[in-house]
Amino acid sequence: MGDHGHGHQHGHRHGHGHRHGHGHEHGHDPDALPELLELDAEVLHEYRDALLDQVQDLTGGAPRRILDLGCGNGTGTLALAGRFPGAELIAVDVSPDMLHRLREKAARAGVADRVRTVQADLDEGWPDVAGVDLVWASASMHHVADPDRVLADVFAAIRPGGLLAVAEVASHPRFLPDSFGGGVEARVHAALAARQAAEMPHRGEDWGPRLRKAGFAVESARHVTIDLTAPLPSATGRYARAVLARMRSGLHDEISAADHATLQTLLDGDGPENLLRRDNLTVHAERSAWLCRRP
C-alpha cells in the first residue's frame, strides 16, 4: 500500500552514503499518501483484521511493548492500540509529517499516552528501541536498502519468544474490467512494476529465507488474494482514485498519450467514467504476510 507511484522511494538506489528523500513527496500533494494509506486500511479492513487476529493468536498473551516499523500515519499503530489495550506502542518512521499525523490520530483516539513516535531512517541505523514483544512491519520492509541488516536489528530488539509480522503488497490493487480502455490498467501496472523493480528491488520478494537467515522461526507464510465485489465498501471509489492517481504521478513517457487521456477521464473527468461515480468497480488485491518468532 502506498507505493503506487514514485515519490519518497525515488532515488533509493542512487549512490552511497545517501540522504535520500524518504517520506518527502516533492511536488506532490502532501495529503495524497496518508489518504491512500487510510483508504487502503478502510477498504481492505477484512484482510487486515484477519491478519491481526492471527497475530493476536500467536502472541499468546498480552504484548507489553509493540513496535510499528515504517508506521506511516499509523493505521496499523492505532489498530494495534485498539487490540492490545495494555500495550505501549512505539511508532517508527523516517517521515516527520507521517509521525505528526499519527500523533494527532492517536490523540483523537484517546491513546496518545500509550503511543510514542520515533523519527528514524532505518537505512542509517537502528533507533534506540529494545525489549519489544511484537513488531509490525506493514508495507515498509521493501523500502529499506539492506533488509538483512534491518532484520538483524529487529531480531535483537525483540524479546526471546516475541513475534515479528511482515505484511507486504504482492500486487497493486486493480479496480477496472480487463477490457476497459483496451487494457489500460494492466499497462499502467506493468509500466510501474518495471520501474519499481529497479528502484525497490526487494518489493514482492519472498521474505521467508531472509527471516530465517536473521534467526527467526517462520510460523506462518501466507499469500492472500482479495476479491471484493458489490456491495463494496463506500470508500472504494476514493481508494481507486487515490491508487490510480498515485500510479499516474510516477509515470510519464512509459505509457502512451492515449492511456494518459484515459486516466484523465477516470481521475478528473466530469462524466460517468470518473472513478468516483462508476458503478462497476471491483477490487482485486494480493498481499503476503509472514509471521515469525524469535526463538
Ligand SMILES: C[S@@+](CC[C@H](N)C(=O)[O-])C[C@H]1O[C@@H](n2cnc3c(N)ncnc32)[C@H](O)[C@@H]1O
Ligand atoms: C507504504 S508506507 C506504509 C505505512 C504503514 N506501515 C501502513 O501500512 O499504512 C511505507 C512507510 O515506510 C516509511 N519508510 C520508508 N523508508 C524508510 C526508512 N528507511 N526508515 C524508516 N521508515 C521508512 C515511509 O516513510 C512510509 O511511511
